[in-house]
Amino acid sequence: MQGAAFVKKETNLFLALLAGAVLVGSCAAEDGSKAPNTAANFDVGAQTRIFQGTTNSQKLQIAVAKDQRSTQVSNASIRAASSEELEGMELTLQKYRTAFDNLSLPQMRQVWPGLDHRREGALKDVFKFLQGSSATPNLVLECAPPTVIGDAAKVACRETLAYSDAKGKAKEAKPAKVSISLKKQSDNWVVETMKGLGAAD
DSSP states (O other): OHHHHHHHHHHHHHHHHHHHHHHTTOOOOOOTTSOOOOOSSOOGGGSOOSBOOSHHHHHHHHHHHHHHHHTTOOGGGOEEOOHHHHHHHHHHHHHHHHHHHTTOHHHHHHHOTTOOHHHHHHHHHHHHHHHHTTOEEEEEEEEOOOEEETTEEEEEEEEEEEEEOTTOOEEEOOOEEEEEEEEEETTEEEEEEEEEEEEOO
């Protein structure tokens, strides 16, 4: 009984840390069976595509549309991403997901150069918990097609964190909706901000 209570306490602690990270702008999610990927080159085709045209995409796009209206952006300035832009954004989000799976803040800063102290602190807490638990995380992002405004883009995502503990037991946090702002720097897209939009349906 004491062992079960300890596991429950540890799980609740992790979910609280994760919720804090999401609320300040971090993402989370998938099947924790993969080993960390430390390769410098990323093959987008070898991983699950992040941008999808599922029914969930419509709900996500509605959430981001509300967020865009709150910033008083003119509809005339919003356009769909080109295929080249879409591939660049896909690569950026794949790198973000890999940085999370590797529990690597240096990799995270490469894709999110404007990461502030509050968000970094939240990520450190989550990474520390996962490392201390010998857990293997895997971040899953399912995103609606992005909308582009000049050299910036808005992406609505559904994120889910599943991870394996030291005994190989799979666990999963509740999915969450996140609005991700990207901006173009030279020829690359980077994460600018992330905003939690509540629990996903």
